[in-house]
Amino acid sequence: MFHLTREDPADRWEVEALYDLCFAPGREALSSYRLREGIPPVRDLCRVARDADGILAGAVRFWPVHVGLRGAEALLLGPIAVHPTRQGEGLGAELMEDGLTRARAAGWPRVMLIGDAPYYSRFGFTRLCGVEMPPPTNPDRVLGLGDWAGVTGTVSPWAH
Incomplete structure (x- = not known):
């Protein structure tokens, strides 16, 4: 049993350590991190999961993020990580479903991520044709959920 709560500023370094553990060295060199630089995450959607011992x-x-010349608003999901000792317990799916439910309730029309289509398709994500992440990103890994009709172009940092 896990308890999901909003990520608080005090959680930051513990969460960063989890991401360091779960992802390859140099993860911050990925193009998705360029879109995050200097932009705070959507705090009410960022979640942490703790076990009964905290x-x-x-x-x-x-x-x-924005997409295309018209600046369509979207959410870039990620990173999402589960501690290696807790993988296989459904926690990743729980975090994903909780976050997507909250995003819909908050009025976000679309969510995108960079990932493996066979895994994320179970949450409804499909390949986004015509949406381009900054290089180097494999276009087959650019996935979306929600209302992407007519939305094309390059993903760019949030500019509000």
């Missing part, structure tokens, strides 16, 4: 087991963050 130990961090997982975390997910959501970041606002």
Whole structure:
């Protein structure tokens, strides 16, 4: 049993340590991190999962981005991570579903991520044709959920 709560500023370093553990060195060199620089995540959507002893087991963050010349608003989901000792317990799916439910309730029309289509398709994500992440990103890994009709172009940092 896990307890999901909003990520607080005090959680930051513990969450960063989890991301360091779960992802390859140099993760911050990925193009998705360029979209996050200097932009705060959408705090009400960022969640942490703790076990009964209060130990961090997982975390997910959501970041606002713009897509295309018209600047369509979207959320960039990620990173999402589950501690290696807690994987296989459904926590990643729980974090994903909780975050997506909250995003819809907050009025976000679309969510995107960079990931493996066979895994994320179970949450409704499909390949986004015509939406381009800054290089180097494999276009087959650019996935979206929600209302993407007529939205094309390059993903850019939030400019509000």
